[in-house]
Structure formats: structure tokens, C-alpha cells
Amino acid sequence: MDKILFITLFTIVFSLFSSSASAQWTTIVNGTKWTDTDGNPVYANGGNFLHKDGVWYLVGEDRSKPWMPDVNLYSSTDFVHWTFEKKIIRNRVSHPDLGRRRMIERPKLLFCEETQKYVVWCHWEARDYSASEAAMFECDSVNGDYQYVWSGRPMDTKSRDCNVFVDNDGTTYFISTTDENTNLGLFMLMTDYRHVFTKTVLCEGMRREAPAIVHIDDTYYMISSACTGWDPNQAKLTTSHNLHFGWTPLRNIGDRIAYDTQASSILTINGTEGTTYLYVGDRWMDPSLAESKIIILPIEWRNPETGDVAHQKDENHPEMVLNYRDSFDIDFERGVWRE
Ligand code: GAL
Numbered sequence: 258m259d260k261i262l263f264i265t266l267f268t269i270v271f272s273l274f275s276s277s278a279s280a281q282w283t284t285i286v287n288g289t290k291w292t293d294t295d296g297n298p299v300y301a302n303g304g305n306f307l308h309k310d311g312v313w314y315l316v317g318e319d320r321s322k323p324w325m326p327d328v329n330l331y332s333s334t335d336f337v338h339w340t341f342e343k344k345i346i347r348n349r350v351s352h353p354d355l356g357r358r359r360m361i362e363r364p365k366l367l368f369c370e371e372t373q374k375y376v377v378w379c380h381w382e383a384r385d386y387s388a389s390e391a392a393m394f395e396c397d398s399v400n401g402d403y404q405y406v407w408s409g410r411p412m413d414t415k416s417r418d419c420n421v422f423v424d425n426d427g428t429t430y431f432i433s434t435t436d437e438n439t440n441l442g443l444f445m446l447m448t449d450y451r452h453v454f455t456k457t458v459l460c461e462g463m464r465r466e467a468p469a470i471v472h473i474d475d476t477y478y479m480i481s482s483a484c485t486g487w488d489p490n491q492a493k494l495t496t497s498h499n500l501h502f503g504w505t506p507l508r509n510i511g512d513r514i515a516y517d518t519q520a521s522s523i524l525t526i527n528g529t530e531g532t533t534y535l536y537v538g539d540r541w542m543d544p545s546l547a548e549s550k551i552i553i554l555p556i557e558w559r560n561p562e563t564g565d566v567a568h569q570k571d572e573n574h575p576e577m578v579l580n581y582r583d584s585f586d587i588d589f590e591r592g593v594w595r596e
Pocket of ligand 1: 303362363418466467484485486487519
């Protein structure tokens with residue numbers, strides 16, 4: 258009897274231990290087109306990820322019709338197997354001008370606590386980029402038909418390439434390339450996410466686009482690109498202790514063409530053993546717009562004195578660096594990654 262009890266207990270403990278020790282590494286492979294669970298290509302560039310109630314959502318441009326992108330939504334519980342949910346915003350359906358006088362680029366998905374609605378902010382543009390507008394859509398469910406709420410120039414500002422940034426205190430911003438690609442505009446969203454109500458000019462005169470911001474400890478980090486259309490260029494980093502002022506001069510990060518990517522976001526993977534930050538970039542025109550890829554790289558941290566590079570940020574490794582990885586493993590539960 259004792260022996261049976263011992264064997265049973267041993268089996269339970271062993272299986273618990275082995276599942277927690279082994280099953281949690283997820284391998285992320287770069288350079289190939291993702292396919293969804295039906296075996297179709299994942300068309301979701303220029304977008305972002307939202308993690309809610311244990312599910313990852315990926316929203317992005319469907320460039321299978323290169324110059325008339327609908328907005329696609331995918332979901333996944335493991336970040337590797339992506340189920341196509343729906344075209345949440347559709348040309349000629351979601352708005353009479355969409356697919357005619359306007360197209361959507363860089364759709365960004367948010368969840369608004371106040372309205373309990375899912376929201377998409379995006380670049381709302383004419384084919385020749387003369388409109389320079391933004392737009393906002395919302396929906397009661399993540400995978401419903403998103404309803405048009407607003408489009409125009411935020412605070413009368415010509416606005417192109419865009420992103421959103423949710424600060425650690427929940428304050429949410431729309432950030433875009435403004436004034437004919439001259440500046441960046443950081444616009445605070447009202448708590449219903451329907452309108453912007455303040456504007457701060459960042460990177461004045463520096464002609465930056467594709468801005469991706471993350472807030473780590475007491476520092477904001479922003480990676481952005483120059484404005485060279487679909488061609489990649491040198492990504493640059495600036496940091497500040499305050500979102501609205503005090504940003505450092507731009508410095509190079511990654512190689513001279515950002516490993517053939519343009520930033521779309523920086524994800525925070527906060528786990529039980531650490532926090533990993535993932536750089537998400539678009540590899541546009543690879544070789545066609547439809548074949549554009551999503552590239553994900555683990556951000557690394559350098560010690561400025563020794564040059565030593567670590568996986569996690571700590572007081573000895575404060576400098577953000579970006580290296581290429583054909584693939585790497587990440588444990589989302591523990592917030593750690595390995596080669
Ligand atoms: C890029 C921009 C893309 C798209 C493209 C068109 O600079 O990041 O979102 O607008 O130009 O050429």
C-alpha cells in the first residue's frame with residue numbers, strides 16, 4: 258500500500274515538475290511568411306498585438322490586395338498558431354470612402370476600459386498621401402464589424418504614419434508623423450479613446466516615422482525610422498524620463514537597415530522570472546507588398562563599460578541594443594528568452 262502511494266505521488270510530482278520545466282518554450286522563427294491555422298498566409302503588417310484575457314490578438318494590413326488593404330484580425334493562445342478571426346474593417350463596407358478615396362495603413366488595436374469597446378486607430382489616407390488624416394473605429398466585441406467613429410487631422414495637424422502607446426498608468430496616446438513628415442505628434446487620447454485632446458511635438462524637424470515607444474522603469478524608449486517609403490533604413494533610438502520633453506539625441510540601433518525591418522511596436526512580456534521586451538518590425542516588400550513579413554527580435558541590454566550584453570535589463574545593463582536572430586525561444590510565463 259505504502260509502495261503504491263509512493264509511486265503515485267512520485268508520478269504526480271514528476272509530471273508536474275517535467276511539464277513546468279519543459280513545455281513552456283515557444284520558438285519564434287524569423288524570415289518566413291507566417292501561416293494561419295487554415296494554412297493561409299497571415300496578412301497583418303503595419304499592425305500591433307493586443308494581449309487580453311490570455312489571448313493574443315494580431316491586427317494588421319491585409320496587403321494581399323496591395324493598395325487596398327482591409328484590416329485583418331487573428332488570435333492565438335501561444336503566439337505561434339494564429340487563427341484568422343475576421344476582416345474587422347473592410348473596403349467599401351466599413352465606410353463609403355474606404356477603398357475609393359481613402360485607404361487604411363497601420364491599424365492599431367486597443368481595448369478601452371471606460372467604454373468596454375475594442376478600438377482601432379489608424380492612418381486614413383488618399384492614394385497619393387495628400388489627405389494626411391487619421392481615423393478611429395470601435396466595436397463591442399474584438400472580432401465584430403468595427404464601426405467608423407471619426408476621421409480627420411488630429412488637432413488640425415497633417416498626420417501620416419502612426420502608432421499608439423499605452424503608458425504604464427493606462428494613459429493612452431496616438432503618435433504620428435506630422436506636418437509633411439517633418440515632426441512627430443504625440444496626442445493624448447480622451448479616456449473614451451474617441452478623440453485626442455493634447456498634442457506634444459517630438460523629434461522636431463527630424464523627419465521620423467514608424468515610432469514605437471515602451472516605458473521601462475523610469476525611462477521611455479522610442480525606436481523610429483527615417484521616411485524612405487517601403488525601403489528599410491537605419492533605426493534610431495531616443496530615450497527620456499518624461500514623455501513630453503528631455504529626449505536624448507537620436508542614436509543608431511540595429512544594423513544600417515534595421516535588419517530589413519521598420520518598427521511597428523515593442524511588446525512587454527512580464528513574467529514570473531523577468532521581463533523580456535520584443536521588437537516587432539515589418540519587413541516590407543519581401544519581395545512584394547503581399548509577401549511582407551513580421552519580424553520579432555528580443556531586445557538586449559548592454560553594459561556600457563564592459564560591452565557585455567544581457568537578456569534582461571538591470572542596473573549593469575542599461576543600454577538597449579537590437580541584434581538579429583533567425584530564431585529564438587521565449588517563455589511567456591517566466592518572461593525569459595534563450596538562443
Ligand atoms: C512607409 C510607411 C508605410 C507606408 C509606406 C508607403 O514609409 O511606413 O506605412 O505609408 O511608406 O510608401
